[in-house]
Amino acid sequence: MANEEQILKEATETVEEVNQNEDVQVDMEQQEATMEKDDLTIANEKIADLEAKLADSENRLFRLQADFENYKRRIRLDQEAASKYRAQSLVTDLLPALDNFERAMKVEAKDEGTKSLLQGMDMVYRSLVDALSKEGVETIESVGSQFDPHLHQAVMQVEEADAEPNVVLEEFQKGYKLKDRVIRPTMVKVNQS
Structure with a gap:
Protein backbone atom coordinates (compact mmCIF):
# COMPACT_ATOMS: atom_id res chain seq x y z
CA MET A 1 0.00 0.00 0.00
CA ALA A 2 2.79 2.32 0.59
CA ASN A 3 3.64 1.87 -2.95
CA GLU A 4 0.14 2.78 -4.03
CA GLU A 5 0.19 5.83 -1.83
CA GLN A 6 3.49 6.80 -3.32
CA ILE A 7 2.12 6.37 -6.84
CA LEU A 8 -1.07 8.26 -5.91
CA LYS A 9 1.02 11.05 -4.41
CA GLU A 10 3.20 11.24 -7.51
CA ALA A 11 0.13 11.18 -9.76
CA THR A 12 -1.47 13.97 -7.73
CA GLU A 13 1.72 16.03 -7.95
CA THR A 14 1.87 15.41 -11.69
CA VAL A 15 -1.77 16.47 -12.11
CA GLU A 16 -1.08 19.61 -10.04
CA GLU A 17 1.98 20.31 -12.16
CA VAL A 18 -0.03 19.85 -15.35
CA ASN A 19 -2.77 22.13 -13.97
CA GLN A 20 -0.19 24.74 -13.03
CA ASN A 21 1.39 24.49 -16.49
CA GLU A 22 -2.06 24.84 -18.08
CA ASP A 23 -2.82 27.86 -15.85
CA VAL A 24 0.53 29.38 -16.79
CA GLN A 25 -0.13 28.66 -20.44
CA VAL A 26 -3.64 30.20 -20.23
CA ASP A 27 -2.17 33.25 -18.47
CA MET A 28 0.51 33.53 -21.13
CA GLU A 29 -2.09 33.25 -23.91
CA GLN A 30 -4.21 35.93 -22.24
CA GLN A 31 -1.15 38.17 -21.88
CA GLU A 32 -0.23 37.56 -25.52
CA ALA A 33 -3.80 38.38 -26.60
CA THR A 34 -3.76 41.52 -24.46
CA MET A 35 -0.37 42.46 -25.88
CA GLU A 36 -1.65 41.85 -29.41
CA LYS A 37 -4.65 44.10 -28.70
CA ASP A 38 -2.37 46.75 -27.20
CA ASP A 39 -0.01 46.46 -30.17
CA LEU A 40 -2.97 46.68 -32.54
CA THR A 41 -4.32 49.74 -30.70
CA ILE A 42 -0.89 51.37 -30.76
CA ALA A 43 -0.50 50.55 -34.44
CA ASN A 44 -3.95 52.01 -35.22
CA GLU A 45 -3.11 55.15 -33.27
CA LYS A 46 0.16 55.48 -35.18
CA ILE A 47 -1.67 54.97 -38.48
CA ALA A 48 -4.26 57.61 -37.55
CA ASP A 49 -1.48 60.02 -36.50
CA LEU A 50 0.44 59.41 -39.74
CA GLU A 51 -2.74 59.88 -41.80
CA ALA A 52 -3.41 63.19 -40.03
CA LYS A 53 0.16 64.31 -40.71
CA LEU A 54 -0.18 63.28 -44.35
CA ALA A 55 -3.43 65.20 -44.72
CA ASP A 56 -1.83 68.27 -43.12
CA SER A 57 1.19 68.00 -45.42
CA GLU A 58 -1.07 67.65 -48.46
CA ASN A 59 -3.05 70.74 -47.38
CA ARG A 60 0.15 72.72 -46.96
CA LEU A 61 1.35 71.51 -50.35
CA PHE A 62 -1.91 72.57 -52.01
CA ARG A 63 -1.74 75.99 -50.32
CA LEU A 64 1.88 76.42 -51.41
CA GLN A 65 0.97 75.46 -54.98
CA ALA A 66 -1.92 77.94 -54.97
CA ASP A 67 0.31 80.67 -53.51
CA PHE A 68 2.95 79.95 -56.14
CA GLU A 69 0.37 80.09 -58.96
CA ASN A 70 -0.91 83.42 -57.58
CA TYR A 71 2.67 84.69 -57.37
CA LYS A 72 3.36 83.68 -60.99
CA ARG A 73 0.12 85.37 -62.11
CA ARG A 74 0.99 88.58 -60.22
CA ILE A 75 4.50 88.61 -61.71
CA ARG A 76 3.06 88.06 -65.20
CA LEU A 77 0.53 90.88 -64.72
CA ASP A 78 3.25 93.18 -63.37
CA GLN A 79 5.45 92.38 -66.36
CA GLU A 80 2.58 92.99 -68.77
CA ALA A 81 1.80 96.31 -67.08
CA ALA A 82 5.46 97.31 -67.11
CA SER A 83 5.64 96.47 -70.81
CA LYS A 84 2.34 98.19 -71.59
Missing part, protein backbone atom coordinates in the same frame (compact mmCIF):
# COMPACT_ATOMS: atom_id res chain seq x y z
CA TYR A 85 3.19 101.37 -69.70
CA ARG A 86 6.97 101.39 -70.26
CA ALA A 87 6.82 104.87 -71.82
CA GLN A 88 4.87 106.45 -68.95
CA SER A 89 7.77 108.25 -67.28
CA LEU A 90 9.05 109.54 -70.64
CA VAL A 91 5.57 110.74 -71.59
CA THR A 92 5.15 112.45 -68.23
CA ASP A 93 8.47 114.25 -68.74
CA LEU A 94 7.56 115.31 -72.30
CA LEU A 95 4.12 116.74 -71.53
CA PRO A 96 5.42 120.11 -70.22
CA ALA A 97 7.49 120.44 -73.42
CA LEU A 98 4.35 119.81 -75.52
CA ASP A 99 2.50 122.43 -73.49
CA ASN A 100 5.30 124.94 -74.14
CA PHE A 101 5.25 124.14 -77.88
CA GLU A 102 1.49 124.74 -77.98
CA ARG A 103 1.86 128.09 -76.18
CA ALA A 104 4.70 129.15 -78.44
CA MET A 105 2.76 128.30 -81.60
CA LYS A 106 -0.13 130.53 -80.52
CA VAL A 107 2.09 133.59 -81.01
CA GLU A 108 1.16 135.60 -84.08
CA ALA A 109 3.88 135.81 -86.67
CA LYS A 110 4.48 139.33 -87.92
CA ASP A 111 7.42 138.72 -90.23
CA GLU A 112 8.73 135.94 -92.47
CA GLY A 113 11.45 134.90 -90.00
CA THR A 114 8.93 134.34 -87.24
CA LYS A 115 6.61 132.47 -89.63
CA SER A 116 9.38 130.08 -90.71
CA LEU A 117 10.41 129.59 -87.06
CA LEU A 118 6.81 128.75 -86.14
CA GLN A 119 6.60 126.33 -89.08
CA GLY A 120 9.74 124.57 -87.82
CA MET A 121 8.33 124.44 -84.30
CA ASP A 122 5.07 123.05 -85.69
CA MET A 123 7.00 120.29 -87.50
CA VAL A 124 8.87 119.37 -84.31
CA TYR A 125 5.62 119.47 -82.34
CA ARG A 126 3.88 117.17 -84.84
CA SER A 127 6.85 114.77 -84.76
CA LEU A 128 6.62 114.60 -80.97
CA VAL A 129 2.85 114.06 -81.08
CA ASP A 130 3.23 111.32 -83.74
CA ALA A 131 5.94 109.55 -81.73
CA LEU A 132 3.80 109.71 -78.60
CA SER A 133 0.71 108.45 -80.43
CA LYS A 134 2.72 105.44 -81.68
CA GLU A 135 3.37 104.60 -78.03
CA GLY A 136 -0.36 104.78 -77.29
CA VAL A 137 -0.62 108.36 -75.99
CA GLU A 138 -3.81 110.19 -76.87
CA THR A 139 -5.34 113.48 -75.80
CA ILE A 140 -8.46 113.50 -73.68
CA GLU A 141 -11.24 115.31 -75.51
CA SER A 142 -13.17 117.44 -73.06
CA VAL A 143 -14.91 120.58 -74.37
CA GLY A 144 -18.63 119.87 -74.73
CA SER A 145 -18.47 116.51 -72.97
CA GLN A 146 -19.84 115.55 -69.56
CA PHE A 147 -17.48 116.17 -66.67
CA ASP A 148 -15.75 112.93 -65.60
CA PRO A 149 -13.61 113.17 -62.45
CA HIS A 150 -11.45 110.31 -63.76
CA LEU A 151 -10.54 112.28 -66.88
CA HIS A 152 -11.00 115.91 -65.86
CA GLN A 153 -9.78 118.19 -63.12
CA ALA A 154 -12.25 121.01 -62.53
CA VAL A 155 -10.33 124.17 -61.67
CA MET A 156 -13.25 126.51 -62.25
CA GLN A 157 -17.04 126.34 -62.09
CA VAL A 158 -19.42 128.84 -63.68
CA GLU A 159 -23.14 129.10 -64.17
CA GLU A 160 -24.24 129.50 -67.77
CA ALA A 161 -27.94 129.15 -68.49
CA ASP A 162 -27.52 128.23 -72.16
CA ALA A 163 -25.24 125.22 -71.40
CA GLU A 164 -26.22 121.89 -69.92
CA PRO A 165 -25.28 121.21 -66.30
CA ASN A 166 -22.03 119.37 -65.54
CA VAL A 167 -20.64 119.98 -69.04
CA VAL A 168 -17.05 121.04 -69.73
CA LEU A 169 -17.08 124.57 -71.16
CA GLU A 170 -13.40 125.33 -71.56
CA GLU A 171 -10.07 123.52 -71.48
CA PHE A 172 -7.13 125.17 -69.72
CA GLN A 173 -4.56 122.38 -70.06
CA LYS A 174 -4.76 119.25 -72.21
CA GLY A 175 -5.07 115.88 -70.56
CA TYR A 176 -3.43 112.72 -71.84
CA LYS A 177 -3.98 108.98 -71.61
CA LEU A 178 -1.43 106.25 -72.18
CA LYS A 179 -3.44 103.35 -73.57
CA ASP A 180 -6.16 103.06 -70.89
CA ARG A 181 -4.37 104.89 -68.05
CA VAL A 182 -4.81 108.62 -67.44
CA ILE A 183 -1.37 110.21 -67.33
CA ARG A 184 -2.61 113.72 -66.70
CA PRO A 185 -6.25 114.81 -66.33
CA THR A 186 -7.52 117.73 -68.39
CA MET A 187 -7.80 121.00 -66.45
CA VAL A 188 -11.25 122.36 -67.27
CA LYS A 189 -13.99 124.88 -66.54
CA VAL A 190 -17.35 123.20 -65.80
CA ASN A 191 -20.90 124.50 -65.97
CA GLN A 192 -22.47 124.25 -62.51
CA SER A 193 -26.18 124.77 -63.18
Whole structure:
Protein backbone atom coordinates (compact mmCIF):
# COMPACT_ATOMS: atom_id res chain seq x y z
CA MET A 1 0.00 0.00 0.00
CA ALA A 2 2.79 2.32 0.59
CA ASN A 3 3.64 1.87 -2.95
CA GLU A 4 0.14 2.78 -4.03
CA GLU A 5 0.19 5.83 -1.83
CA GLN A 6 3.49 6.80 -3.32
CA ILE A 7 2.12 6.37 -6.84
CA LEU A 8 -1.07 8.26 -5.91
CA LYS A 9 1.02 11.05 -4.41
CA GLU A 10 3.20 11.24 -7.51
CA ALA A 11 0.13 11.18 -9.76
CA THR A 12 -1.47 13.97 -7.73
CA GLU A 13 1.72 16.03 -7.95
CA THR A 14 1.87 15.41 -11.69
CA VAL A 15 -1.77 16.47 -12.11
CA GLU A 16 -1.08 19.61 -10.04
CA GLU A 17 1.98 20.31 -12.16
CA VAL A 18 -0.03 19.85 -15.35
CA ASN A 19 -2.77 22.13 -13.97
CA GLN A 20 -0.19 24.74 -13.03
CA ASN A 21 1.39 24.49 -16.49
CA GLU A 22 -2.06 24.84 -18.08
CA ASP A 23 -2.82 27.86 -15.85
CA VAL A 24 0.53 29.38 -16.79
CA GLN A 25 -0.13 28.66 -20.44
CA VAL A 26 -3.64 30.20 -20.23
CA ASP A 27 -2.17 33.25 -18.47
CA MET A 28 0.51 33.53 -21.13
CA GLU A 29 -2.09 33.25 -23.91
CA GLN A 30 -4.21 35.93 -22.24
CA GLN A 31 -1.15 38.17 -21.88
CA GLU A 32 -0.23 37.56 -25.52
CA ALA A 33 -3.80 38.38 -26.60
CA THR A 34 -3.76 41.52 -24.46
CA MET A 35 -0.37 42.46 -25.88
CA GLU A 36 -1.65 41.85 -29.41
CA LYS A 37 -4.65 44.10 -28.70
CA ASP A 38 -2.37 46.75 -27.20
CA ASP A 39 -0.01 46.46 -30.17
CA LEU A 40 -2.97 46.68 -32.54
CA THR A 41 -4.32 49.74 -30.70
CA ILE A 42 -0.89 51.37 -30.76
CA ALA A 43 -0.50 50.55 -34.44
CA ASN A 44 -3.95 52.01 -35.22
CA GLU A 45 -3.11 55.15 -33.27
CA LYS A 46 0.16 55.48 -35.18
CA ILE A 47 -1.67 54.97 -38.48
CA ALA A 48 -4.26 57.61 -37.55
CA ASP A 49 -1.48 60.02 -36.50
CA LEU A 50 0.44 59.41 -39.74
CA GLU A 51 -2.74 59.88 -41.80
CA ALA A 52 -3.41 63.19 -40.03
CA LYS A 53 0.16 64.31 -40.71
CA LEU A 54 -0.18 63.28 -44.35
CA ALA A 55 -3.43 65.20 -44.72
CA ASP A 56 -1.83 68.27 -43.12
CA SER A 57 1.19 68.00 -45.42
CA GLU A 58 -1.07 67.65 -48.46
CA ASN A 59 -3.05 70.74 -47.38
CA ARG A 60 0.15 72.72 -46.96
CA LEU A 61 1.35 71.51 -50.35
CA PHE A 62 -1.91 72.57 -52.01
CA ARG A 63 -1.74 75.99 -50.32
CA LEU A 64 1.88 76.42 -51.41
CA GLN A 65 0.97 75.46 -54.98
CA ALA A 66 -1.92 77.94 -54.97
CA ASP A 67 0.31 80.67 -53.51
CA PHE A 68 2.95 79.95 -56.14
CA GLU A 69 0.37 80.09 -58.96
CA ASN A 70 -0.91 83.42 -57.58
CA TYR A 71 2.67 84.69 -57.37
CA LYS A 72 3.36 83.68 -60.99
CA ARG A 73 0.12 85.37 -62.11
CA ARG A 74 0.99 88.58 -60.22
CA ILE A 75 4.50 88.61 -61.71
CA ARG A 76 3.06 88.06 -65.20
CA LEU A 77 0.53 90.88 -64.72
CA ASP A 78 3.25 93.18 -63.37
CA GLN A 79 5.45 92.38 -66.36
CA GLU A 80 2.58 92.99 -68.77
CA ALA A 81 1.80 96.31 -67.08
CA ALA A 82 5.46 97.31 -67.11
CA SER A 83 5.64 96.47 -70.81
CA LYS A 84 2.34 98.19 -71.59
CA TYR A 85 3.19 101.37 -69.70
CA ARG A 86 6.97 101.39 -70.26
CA ALA A 87 6.82 104.87 -71.82
CA GLN A 88 4.87 106.45 -68.95
CA SER A 89 7.77 108.25 -67.28
CA LEU A 90 9.05 109.54 -70.64
CA VAL A 91 5.57 110.74 -71.59
CA THR A 92 5.15 112.45 -68.23
CA ASP A 93 8.47 114.25 -68.74
CA LEU A 94 7.56 115.31 -72.30
CA LEU A 95 4.12 116.74 -71.53
CA PRO A 96 5.42 120.11 -70.22
CA ALA A 97 7.49 120.44 -73.42
CA LEU A 98 4.35 119.81 -75.52
CA ASP A 99 2.50 122.43 -73.49
CA ASN A 100 5.30 124.94 -74.14
CA PHE A 101 5.25 124.14 -77.88
CA GLU A 102 1.49 124.74 -77.98
CA ARG A 103 1.86 128.09 -76.18
CA ALA A 104 4.70 129.15 -78.44
CA MET A 105 2.76 128.30 -81.60
CA LYS A 106 -0.13 130.53 -80.52
CA VAL A 107 2.09 133.59 -81.01
CA GLU A 108 1.16 135.60 -84.08
CA ALA A 109 3.88 135.81 -86.67
CA LYS A 110 4.48 139.33 -87.92
CA ASP A 111 7.42 138.72 -90.23
CA GLU A 112 8.73 135.94 -92.47
CA GLY A 113 11.45 134.90 -90.00
CA THR A 114 8.93 134.34 -87.24
CA LYS A 115 6.61 132.47 -89.63
CA SER A 116 9.38 130.08 -90.71
CA LEU A 117 10.41 129.59 -87.06
CA LEU A 118 6.81 128.75 -86.14
CA GLN A 119 6.60 126.33 -89.08
CA GLY A 120 9.74 124.57 -87.82
CA MET A 121 8.33 124.44 -84.30
CA ASP A 122 5.07 123.05 -85.69
CA MET A 123 7.00 120.29 -87.50
CA VAL A 124 8.87 119.37 -84.31
CA TYR A 125 5.62 119.47 -82.34
CA ARG A 126 3.88 117.17 -84.84
CA SER A 127 6.85 114.77 -84.76
CA LEU A 128 6.62 114.60 -80.97
CA VAL A 129 2.85 114.06 -81.08
CA ASP A 130 3.23 111.32 -83.74
CA ALA A 131 5.94 109.55 -81.73
CA LEU A 132 3.80 109.71 -78.60
CA SER A 133 0.71 108.45 -80.43
CA LYS A 134 2.72 105.44 -81.68
CA GLU A 135 3.37 104.60 -78.03
CA GLY A 136 -0.36 104.78 -77.29
CA VAL A 137 -0.62 108.36 -75.99
CA GLU A 138 -3.81 110.19 -76.87
CA THR A 139 -5.34 113.48 -75.80
CA ILE A 140 -8.46 113.50 -73.68
CA GLU A 141 -11.24 115.31 -75.51
CA SER A 142 -13.17 117.44 -73.06
CA VAL A 143 -14.91 120.58 -74.37
CA GLY A 144 -18.63 119.87 -74.73
CA SER A 145 -18.47 116.51 -72.97
CA GLN A 146 -19.84 115.55 -69.56
CA PHE A 147 -17.48 116.17 -66.67
CA ASP A 148 -15.75 112.93 -65.60
CA PRO A 149 -13.61 113.17 -62.45
CA HIS A 150 -11.45 110.31 -63.76
CA LEU A 151 -10.54 112.28 -66.88
CA HIS A 152 -11.00 115.91 -65.86
CA GLN A 153 -9.78 118.19 -63.12
CA ALA A 154 -12.25 121.01 -62.53
CA VAL A 155 -10.33 124.17 -61.67
CA MET A 156 -13.25 126.51 -62.25
CA GLN A 157 -17.04 126.34 -62.09
CA VAL A 158 -19.42 128.84 -63.68
CA GLU A 159 -23.14 129.10 -64.17
CA GLU A 160 -24.24 129.50 -67.77
CA ALA A 161 -27.94 129.15 -68.49
CA ASP A 162 -27.52 128.23 -72.16
CA ALA A 163 -25.24 125.22 -71.40
CA GLU A 164 -26.22 121.89 -69.92
CA PRO A 165 -25.28 121.21 -66.30
CA ASN A 166 -22.03 119.37 -65.54
CA VAL A 167 -20.64 119.98 -69.04
CA VAL A 168 -17.05 121.04 -69.73
CA LEU A 169 -17.08 124.57 -71.16
CA GLU A 170 -13.40 125.33 -71.56
CA GLU A 171 -10.07 123.52 -71.48
CA PHE A 172 -7.13 125.17 -69.72
CA GLN A 173 -4.56 122.38 -70.06
CA LYS A 174 -4.76 119.25 -72.21
CA GLY A 175 -5.07 115.88 -70.56
CA TYR A 176 -3.43 112.72 -71.84
CA LYS A 177 -3.98 108.98 -71.61
CA LEU A 178 -1.43 106.25 -72.18
CA LYS A 179 -3.44 103.35 -73.57
CA ASP A 180 -6.16 103.06 -70.89
CA ARG A 181 -4.37 104.89 -68.05
CA VAL A 182 -4.81 108.62 -67.44
CA ILE A 183 -1.37 110.21 -67.33
CA ARG A 184 -2.61 113.72 -66.70
CA PRO A 185 -6.25 114.81 -66.33
CA THR A 186 -7.52 117.73 -68.39
CA MET A 187 -7.80 121.00 -66.45
CA VAL A 188 -11.25 122.36 -67.27
CA LYS A 189 -13.99 124.88 -66.54
CA VAL A 190 -17.35 123.20 -65.80
CA ASN A 191 -20.90 124.50 -65.97
CA GLN A 192 -22.47 124.25 -62.51
CA SER A 193 -26.18 124.77 -63.18
